[in-house]
Amino acid sequence: MIPSKKVVLALSLLIGLVAIGTTGYMFIEGYGFIDALYMAVITLGTVGYREVEPLSDPGKVFTIFLIIAGIGSVAYGVTQAVEYVISTIVFQRRRMERNIARLSNHIIICGYGRIGQQVASRLRARGAEFVIIEQDEQVMETLDTLGYLYVNGNATDDNSLKRARLDEANTIVVTLPTNADNVYVTLSARNLRPDIRIVARASDGPSATKLQQAGADKVISPYEIGGRYIANAVLRPHVVNFMDVVNASHDIAARSMEIEELEVTEHCSYAQQALKDTNIRSELNIIVLAIRTPDGEFEYNPAPTTLLVPGSMLICIGYASNLDRLARLLGVSA
Structure with a gap:
């Protein structure tokens, strides 16, 4: 039986016990529907609130059996719910690992910050296959929501690069927040795959030089590009407008x-x-x-x-x- 059906069974059992308890209190004690429902819920929940009215001996016996059944059903329901959640997480993780294992000639994006987000968005718009290496839990929740393939790990760790199938990739994009990490990843990637194309982000001129020395094929400085774009927007507005049209999303x-x-x-x-x-x-x-x-x-x-x-x-x-x-x-x- 698959976990989702077990959860449905547990919920059905609990609802059935509430219905039985409500009916029993109405029949045995003569309670109204609301009072009977209240008694059934607090009994199954074992919260210990006072009874609506003192119970008769048949009502006490009925309550004993209802408590025993309630403890068992609640325990079963909680167990199945936890199993379902864990199974779902494991299933999604294994499915993602299988999809990553099938990647070939793909692109690896190291870091899903502001630059990484733009790179991933453009690559998806063009239908390119890529996998992201990220270690921030909140960011990974976003990646799950977007349906991106990702590896949970630190891009500076060689094992994370290997899990992203560096051996089958054609390009690695290094967009980590610090220049030191970008240089380190570039060195590692070049050592593991001498023939791979490396595109790296640099925040300043000296870092760009170090990245090139580390083996980056192309170094991009967002600040330099941003400044150049603004200057061109002032000096050559029609050229910039035309390039904006050319750079519009493929989709x-x-x-x-x-x-x-x-x-x-x-x-x-x-x-x-x-x-x-x-x-x-x-x-x-x-x-x-x-x-x-x-x-x-x-x-x-x-x-x-x-x-x-x-x-x-x-x-x-x-x-x-x-x-x-x-x-x-x-x-x-x-």
């Missing part, structure tokens, strides 16, 4: 405009074609802003005669639905 609608990076795969129909011979601009209404060649060089505003070599990365701007179509044509996931 707003298919009409949302985005900048996307898409790889040219070896077996796609565009491989080894000149840019002008594709339908990227004419039919999909997508502009190729730049091409990153396999050797890592960027070609900005590529010429129409530029060949799309397998392994190249196209930096494109267009509507989300059209970018998804292009991704399918290139043989990659959107």
